Amino acid sequence: MDGAIPITRPLLGEEECDAVVEALRSGWLTQGNRVAAFERAVADYVGARHAIACSSCTTALHLALHASGIGPGDEVIVPSMSFIASANSIRYVGATPVFADVEARTFNLDPVAAAEAITPRTRAILVVHQIGLPADLDGFRSLCARHGLLLLEDAACAIGAAHHGQRIGGERALACFSFHPRKVITTGEGGMITTCDDGLAARLRLLRQHAMSLSDQHRHASDKVLIEEYPEVGFNYRMTDLQAAVGIEQMKRLDGILVRRRHLAERYTRRLAGIPGIEPPFVPEYATPNYQSYAVRLADGFPLSRNDLMEFLLRRGIAARRGIMTSHRELAYQHQGRRLPITERASDQSLLLPLYPTMTEAEQDRVVAALEESHAARRVA
Numbered sequence: 106m107d108g109a110i111p112i113t114r115p116l117l118g119e120e121e122c123d124a125v126v127e128a129l130r131s132g133w134l135t136q137g138n139r140v141a142a143f144e145r146a147v148a149d150y151v152g153a154r155h156a157i158a159c160s161s162c163t164t165a166l167h168l169a170l171h172a173s174g175i176g177p178g179d180e181v182i183v184p185s186m187s188f189i190a191s192a193n194s195i196r197y198v199g200a201t202p203v204f205a206d207v208e209a210r211t212f213n214l215d216p217v218a219a220a221e222a223i224t225p226r227t228r229a230i231l232v233v234h235q236i237g238l239p240a241d242l243d244g245f246r247s248l249c250a251r252h253g254l255l256l257l258e259d260a261a262c263a264i265g266a267a268h269h270g271q272r273i274g275g276e277r278a279l280a281c282f283s284f285h286p287r288k289v290i291t292t293g294e295g296g297m298i299t300t301c302d303d304g305l306a307a308r309l310r311l312l313r314q315h316a317m318s319l320s321d322q323h324r325h326a327s328d329k330v331l332i333e334e335y336p337e338v339g340f341n342y343r344m345t346d347l348q349a350a351v352g353i354e355q356m357k358r359l360d361g362i363l364v365r366r367r368h369l370a371e372r373y374t375r376r377l378a379g380i381p382g383i384e385p386p387f388v389p390e391y392a393t394p395n396y397q398s399y400a401v402r403l404a405d406g407f408p409l410s411r412n413d414l415m416e417f418l419l420r421r422g423i424a425a426r427r428g429i430m431t432s433h434r435e436l437a438y439q440h441q442g443r444r445l446p447i448t449e450r451a452s453d454q455s456l457l458l459p460l461y462p463t464m465t466e467a468e469q470d471r472v473v474a475a476l477e478e479s480h481a482a483r484r485v486a
């Protein structure tokens with residue numbers, strides 16, 4: 106049989122290798138000119154005035170909540186059906202994550218369910234553009250405007266995805282992106298906050314570096330001795346210049362990666378249409394997904410359970426993954442005692458298929474053929 110098909114594989118080349126070596130040789134290793142250039146590239150790409158690099162999307166979310174003044178006694182509405190970092194970031198500031206249900210077809214937070222979860226303590230909604238499919242931002246913007254709530258976007262997976270043709274993280278947004286290797290582009294570890302609010306951007310820049318009043322670049326460029334100050338308690342959430350060097354090269358590849366991911370995703374959807382019981386992802390008319398992941402849903406009558414199907418694929422050298430996790434069923438959040446029927450069904454019935462820019466059509470055909478075969482698997486297995 107041919108080689109194994111992984112769930113994903115980052116697209117990296119000689120350019121990234123050379124850029125890291127050049128950064129190392131420069132002697133400036135952390136949060137310098139390369140971080141600034143990477144921030145500019147991301148801000149310009151998404152259409153935001155500011156981009157603030159952080160060490161991860163998780164630290165970016167923490168910083169964005171902290172700088173927005175969310176704290177103990179506050180509630181933040183968030184989907185349970187997300188990577189657990191979405192909920193955890195709310196805990197870091199001492200606030201309470203309030204889980205609301207998702208839409209059955211998009212797996213994104215449902216504005217109606219979010220509205221029902223609002224209490225006098227609610228301060229913000231943390232909406233997630235899950236696996237790169239934009240959530241219903243029109244619905245959330247008007248809901249937040251009506252109730253005076255902050256709208257924060259967990260755009261960890263969503264770079265290059267668009268809502269009504271506008272890229273996620275642009276105008277009006279306060280959004281956090283991830284550059285973990287599982288995402289569309291990577292810096293190893295890394296995150297970015299985008300905003301058009303000048304004051305907030307300035308505060309985020311201070312807070313990510315111990316709230317230090319002077320930047321290293323500023324002090325380095327000065328011909329006078331400068332003494333910095335620390336007006337409040339900050340954090341060390343810096344990105345290194347080694348990571349940013351990779352990020353700058355990754356940004357040059359982004360459009361090409363998106364073309365390839367969309368081509369393969371649409372091809373999956375066409376090919377899977379012939380297999381009963383496997384539902385392709387639903388895309389609302391307002392959304393242009395980036396297909397950070399390709400999730401299918403198994404219909405009730407599908408002959409194999411989701412986990413047995415994953416096992417069946419693995420025996421054929423194909424790595425699938427369970428669908429998006431639920432946070433409220435993890436031990437860290439079980440004490441809340443939430444029941445979220447749509448979330449639980451969506452999570453239990455879905456799985457992610459391999460998708461990466463260097464995937465060949467022949468590899469994709471092997472995945473489709475294995476899924477076709479899986480119908481007869483109950484007897485074989």
Ligand SMILES: *Cc1c(COP(=O)(O)O)cnc(C)c1O
Pocket residue numbers: 161162163164187188190191233235259261262282283284285295296
């Ligand atoms: C990956 C992911 C994160 C965490 O990103 P890191 O950069 O690894 O901290 C947060 N939220 C969602 C929805 C994610 O998919």
